[in-house]
Every structure is written in C-alpha cells, then in structure tokens.
Amino acid sequence: MALRTEPIVLNIGPQHPSTHGVFRMRVTFDGEVIVGLDPVFGYLHRGFDKLAESRTYTQFIPLTDRLDYLASMSNNFAYCLAVERLAGIEVPERAEYIRVIMAEAMRISSHLMAVGFFLNDCGASVYTPLIYMYREREKLLDLFDMVSGQRLTYNYMRIGGVSHDLPPEFLPALRKFVQEMPAFIDEYDQLLAENEVLLARTKGVGILPRELAINASASGPVLRASGVEWDLRKKDPYSIYARFAFDIPTAETGDSYDRYWVRMQEMRQSVRILEQALAQLPEGPVRAEVPHLVRPPRGEVYSRIEAPKGELGFYIVSDGSVAPYRLHVRGPSFINLTALREMCLGWKLADAIAILGSLDIVMGEVDR
Amino acid sequence: MSSPARGPALRPDEAPREDCPGEPGPEEGALTRHLSGAEVAAEVQSALPGVGVKGEGGTLWVEARDLLPVARYLKDEASLAMDCLANFTAVDYLDHFEVVYHLLSLQHNHSLVLKVRLEGREGLGVPSVTPLWKGADLQEREVYDLLGIAFSGHPNLKRILTWEGFPGHALRKDFV
Numbered sequence: 431m432a433l434r435t436e437p438i439v440l441n442i443g444p445q446h447p448s449t450h451g452v453f454r455m456r457v458t459f460d461g462e463v464i465v466g467l468d469p470v471f472g473y474l475h476r477g478f479d480k481l482a483e484s485r486t487y488t489q490f491i492p493l494t495d496r497l498d499y500l501a502s503m504s505n506n507f508a509y510c511l512a513v514e515r516l517a518g519i520e521v522p523e524r525a526e527y528i529r530v531i532m533a534e535a536m537r538i539s540s541h542l543m544a545v546g547f548f549l550n551d552c553g554a555s556v557y558t559p560l561i562y563m564y565r566e567r568e569k570l571l572d573l574f575d576m577v578s579g580q581r582l583t584y585n586y587m588r589i590g591g592v593s594h595d596l597p598p599e600f601l602p603a604l605r606k607f608v609q610e611m612p613a614f615i616d617e618y619d620q621l622l623a624e625n626e627v628l629l630a631r632t633k634g635v636g637i638l639p640r641e642l643a644i645n646a647s648a649s650g651p652v653l654r655a656s657g658v659e660w661d662l663r664k665k666d667p668y669s670i671y672a673r674f675a676f677d678i679p680t681a682e683t684g685d686s687y688d689r690y691w692v693r694m695q696e697m698r699q700s701v702r703i704l705e706q707a708l709a710q711l712p713e714g715p716v717r718a719e720v721p722h723l724v725r726p727p728r729g730e731v732y733s734r735i736e737a738p739k740g741e742l743g744f745y746i747v748s749d750g751s752v753a754p755y756r757l758h759v760r761g762p763s764f765i766n767l768t769a770l771r772e773m774c775l776g777w778k779l780a781d782a783i784a785i786l787g788s789l790d791i792v793m794g795e796v797d798r
Numbered sequence: 799m800s801s802p803a804r805g806p807a808l809r810p811d812e813a814p815r816e817d818c819p820g821e822p823g824p825e826e827g828a829l830t831r832h833l834s835g836a837e838v839a840a841e842v843q844s845a846l847p848g849v850g851v852k853g854e855g856g857t858l859w860v861e862a863r864d865l866l867p868v869a870r871y872l873k874d875e876a877s878l879a880m881d882c883l884a885n886f887t888a889v890d891y892l893d894h895f896e897v898v899y900h901l902l903s904l905q906h907n908h909s910l911v912l913k914v915r916l917e918g919r920e921g922l923g924v925p926s927v928t929p930l931w932k933g934a935d936l937q938e939r940e941v942y943d944l945l946g947i948a949f950s951g952h953p954n955l956k957r958i959l960t961w962e963g964f965p966g967h968a969l970r971k972d973f974v
Contacts, residue, residue: 472959479944479969644881644904647933660904666830732885732900732911743885745898758887768936797959 437465440779444473448551448783451793455770455782462778467771474797482757487513487724488589490757495583497742497759498795501540503532503574504737506587511668512733512744513589517726524714525591526670531604531707532574532586533735534700538611539570540738541651541693541700544790548690549622551787552631553780559622566614569607576600589724591717601708608704615697623694632686636773636785639684646769649762650740651692652789656684662736673710674703686788693790723752739763739790761795831908832856838878838910842868845875857911862924865914872901872910873930879905883931888941890971893917895947897924916947919970926952944969 443454452473458466478497482490494509495502507529514521521529546563571581576597578584586593622628638648643656653660661678663671679695681688726748734743740762747756766789774782835853842851842858849868850861860868872880885900899912916922926949927934938949939958946967949955957964966973 472957472961475959477968642932645932646935647883647931647937658904665907734884741884743900745885745887745900747889756889758885760885760887764936765933768933 435461442779442782444470449786450547450791453791453793453796455786457774457779457782459779464774464777464779464782467774467782469767469770471793471796474793476798478759478798479757482754484753486752487726487754488722490754491587491589492583492585495585496794497761497798498540498737498739498763498792499582500543500792501536501738502583503536503586504540504735504742506584507533508733508735508737508742509744510587510589511735512731512746513724513726515733516729516731516746516748517589517724519590519718519720521591522715522718523712524595525716525718527707527711528592528596528716529587530669530671530674531704531711532577534703534707535570535573535604537700537738538697539567541697542567544738545618545690545693548784548787548790549628552628552784562618562621566611569603573600573603573607576603588717588720590720591715593717595716604704605708608701608708611701612698615694615701619694628690629687631781631784632690632788634683634685635777635781636686636788637684638769638773642769642772643684647765648740648769649766650736650738651689651696652740652766654678655681655688655692657682662734662741666734668733668735674706676702686784689788689790725750725752734760737762739792739795740766759795759798761798763789763791763793763795764798767791767796828907830902833908833910835859835910838872842871846871857913859913859915862914862916866925866927866930869899869912869927869930872912878910879903880910881905883927883933883937884909886934886937886941888945888947890945890969892971895922895945897941897947899927922946923948923950925950926955928952943967946970
C-alpha cells in the first residue's frame with residue numbers, strides 16, 4: 431500500500447541568517463524535495479523611485495549608496511553616468527580613471543563578500559572562508575575610507591566627476607594591493623577550488639540553463655555562468671572601458687559552482703584593469719564645471735553599467751526641472767531572483783540555501 | 799521525485815589563464831546599436847498588416863491590443879531576435895500612462911524601446927508579456943503594485959514590494 435503523504439509549506443525567513451537580509455522564501459516540500467518556491471520580499475522597500483522625484487539630481491546620489499550597499503560606488507557611478515548622458519555633461523579624463531578604479535575595486539570587494547557568504551551557506555566550514563575574504567576586503571575599505579571618509583556608503587561620485595581628488599596616500603596603498611591580490615586569489619583557489627565540501631554541495635546543483643537565463647533577464651555573473659558571453663564593459667562600453675584589455679570569464683553548465691568560479695575569475699580580471707588604470711592615470715581636474723542645480727533638458731534616458739551583480743540600469747525621465755520627473759532603478763539582484771524557483775525545484779532545503787547564496791542578492795537593491 | 803545525480807568533477811580549465819590571445823586591444827569594442835523606431839515600425843507593418851504601430855526616434859509605439867503579436871514578432875523574427883527584456887517600467891503623465899519595455903538582443907547586440915500609451919487613470923491594463931519573456935514576471939508585478947496597471951495573463955499578479963491591502967499605488971503622481 432502506498433504511503434499517503436501531503437505537501438508541507440515552510441517559511442524560510444524573513445529573519446534567517448542565510449537569506450542575506452530580510453528575504454523570505456515560501457517553500458513547498460514533498461517529503462524533503464522542493465516542489466514549489468515563492469520568493470517574498472519588500473521588507474526593505476523605501477520607495478527610492480518616489481524619493482527621487484522630490485530631490486534634486488545631486489541630492490539623490492547618497493540614496494544610491496543604499497541600493498547595493500556592498501558596492502555603493504558602483505551605484506553612484508551608474509546614476510551619475512545616467513544623469514550625465516541626459517544632460518550632456520563631459521567628465522574630465524582623470525575623473526574617468528578614478529571612477530573605473532573605484533568600480534573595479536568595488537567589484538573585487540563585492541565578489542569577496544559574495545564568495546565568502548556563499549561558502550558560508552554551503553557549510554564549507556563555518557565562517558572560515560568568510561574571514562579570509564574579509565581580510566582583503568578590509569584593505570579595500572581602507573582605500574575607500576581614504577577618498578570618502580566612509581566605509582560602506584561612500585557618496586564619492588558627483589555629476590561631472592568625483593567629489594575630491596585622490597589623497598596622496600591612496601595610490602601607494604592601491605599599488606600594494608594590486609601587487610598582492612593575485613597571490614591571495616591563488617590562495618583562495620588553493621583552499622576552495624577543489625574543496626570537497628564545496629564541490630559536493632555545488633557541482634550540478636541549481637542549474638540555470640542558457641536559454642532560461644537569457645529569457646529571465648538574468649545578468650552579471652549569473653548570466654555568464656550559464657555560458658553567455660555578455661559583459662556591458664565589453665558589449666556596450668561606457669566611461670573609458672574600451673581602453674582596457676581584459677576577458678569575460680564564462681562557464682558552461684550554469685550550476686552554483688560555475689557562478690562561484692566566474693566570480694573568482696572576475697576578480698583576477700578586475701586586478702588586471704586596476705593595473706592598467708594605475709599605469710595610465712593622467713593628471714588634471716576631477717570634476718567638470720557643473721551648476722549646483724543640474725537641469726537636464728526634457729527627455730529620457732536608460733543608462734546601464736556592469737555592476738558587480740549584473741546590469742544596473744537607471745531610467746530617468748526629465749521634465750527640465752531640478753528633480754527627475756520619474757526615476758526607475760533596474761536592480762540586478764531583483765531581476766536575478768526571477769528564475770530562483772526553477773533553479774530550486776527538485777532540490778532539498780539545504781540546496782535552496784546554497785542556490786540563493788550563489789545568486790548573490792543584496793536586499794537594498796531588491797526592495798529599493 | 800529524486801534529485802539529479804551529483805559528484806565532484808573538476809573543470810579542465812580550472813587554472814587561471816595568464817595571457818589571453820585574441821582579446822580586443824585598447825580602443826576597440828562596438829557599442830550596443832539602438833534601432834530606429836521608424837524602420838522597425840515599417841518592418842512590423844509589412845509583416846503584420848493592420849497592427850497599430852508607430853516609430854518615433856528610438857521608440858516603437860504600439861497599441862495595447864496589438865502588444866502581444868508585435869512583441870512576439872520582435873522576439874521571433876531572426877533579424878531582430880529581441881531575446882531579452884532588459885528593463886520594464888511605466889510612467890505616470892497624469893492624463894495618460896506610458897508602459898516602457900527596454901528590449902535587448904544579446905545575439906545581435908542591439909536594443910529597442912517599446913512603448914504602450916494608456917489613456918486615463920482607472921482600469922488600466924495591458925496583456926502580460928510573461929509568455930514571451932520570463933524576465934517580465936517580477937517587473938510586471940512591481941508596476942502593478944506601484945502604478946496600478948493590470949497585466950492580463952500574468953501567472954501570479956500580486957503586490958510585490960508593498961503588502962496585500964496597501965491603499966493605492968505609491969508611484970502614481972497623485973499618491974502623497
């Protein structure tokens with residue numbers, strides 16, 4: 431006689447250490463196997479789009495820090511770039527280089543956290559990999575501290591450039607970091623790339639097939655791990671990215687391991703870009719002459735950058751006044767959640783935690 | 799229902815590549831091409847006679863009733879191949895709303911803005927494009943939640959950033 435069973439619905443989160451912020455998954459199980467998953471969020475919704483409508487263009491910059499708060503300068507960058515495109519503002523050469531340096535340092539810092547927390551979620555060993563990653567991130571935070579006085583929400587970029595020039599101690603410290611970092615990435619690879627726990631927990635788990643990744647608008651490392659060679663720094667180069675030589679790391683299967691692997695390789699590429707930017711950094715002003723109240727002409731723009739987590743876009747409609755008429759943030763963390771259900775079906779609870787970890791979401795950007 | 803087989807296997811290309819032949823040198827790399835709305839409109843009209851489309855700058859305007867066939871054509875026609883809905887949102891212009899689709903073709907590296915104009919403020923709705931692009935799923939729910947536009951055919955049209963029972967739609971211009 432067949433055993434009579436019934437599905438069980440389990441709430442994971444919103445207060446749970448492995449949901450990366452206030453995020454809830456409503457999961458339906460048949461026995462131990464996931465047969466349904468519904469992501470629930472909005473707990474951190476602050477209404478960015480609405481807030482922008484009552485602030486001047488410059489006043490909105492500190493708010494962008496609070497989107498993906500593990501890569502706040504990338505958000506500054508994306509937003510300032512959108513406003514500059516809308517208003518037709520040229521950025522001085524040196525400021526472009528400083529922005530690229532910050533964006534790539536930010537990418538390394540964000541990926542360190544992504545990989546560290548991911549290994550934590552896999553139970554590779556409680557907190558050890560994360561503490562290793564914090565070691566290098568700390569040096570980057572010191573660098574960001576030098577230019578902005580902050581460690582998390584930097585508010586460093588401005589429309590038309592950056593707020594200050596680099597302090598004298600910045601470049602030597604960054605050079606030291608760039609020299610040392612490849613050896614540290616080697617060390618991570620040595621510790622992790624063939625780590626038994628990591629392989630067993632992630633190889634073949636949570637596969638996002640190529641077609642689904644594109645159709646579900648996935649972007650960033652999540653898309654590239656599924657075998658799509660797509661990086662806006664190469665495919666739609668903004669700022670001065672066309673001047674640098676680097677590769678787009680891609681993987682084939684699109685499992686959780688590939689997403690981890692792509693991030694590790696991207697850190698190496700970011701170090702390469704930093705090396706080149708340091709060698710080419712010109713002298714000169716760091717900010718264009720921009721009026722205090724920027725009034726872009728009537729019109730609209732959709733401007734996007736390759737943020738650490740994927741395509742970060744700003745859609746801004748201007749009515750010619752000092753505040754945006756409408757502003758919409760396309761957060762990569764938010765849209766990368768679209769395929770979470772498909773990735774988790776057929777797996778078990780502990781796998782769902784690892785799959786979510788491999789997506790690398792930040793709730794500030796999901797809920798906005 | 800059982801889990802797929804799993805087992806440790808190392809990638810052959812595990813070691814980082816030190817030098818990379820064939821990479822584009824400095825000052826190379828093409829930009830994403832923005833298609834002209836008028837050209838695409840002419841193409842759509844010749845393929846699907848009678849649909850309400852109009853090109854204007856980089857934008858293709860489409861009537862709400864013709865949205866699905868036009869969107870399907872943009873996605874399936876090999877020369878357009880809009881395989882990805884990169885961004886989706888809507889704007890409140892007080893007397894009308896605009897629904898904005900930023901379409902992207904990863905295959906051809908070109909993009910197009912598709913827009914639908916909705917008159918009035920109440921009972922607004924357009925067909926859901928989730929059957930074509932799964933990426934519309936969460937984004938349409940967000941627009942439904944914050945701007946009050948319904949998407950017929952959406953599999954799970956519920957509020958997403960605010961809670962069930964939230965009064966009104968927060969991104970409308972008359973919401974204060």
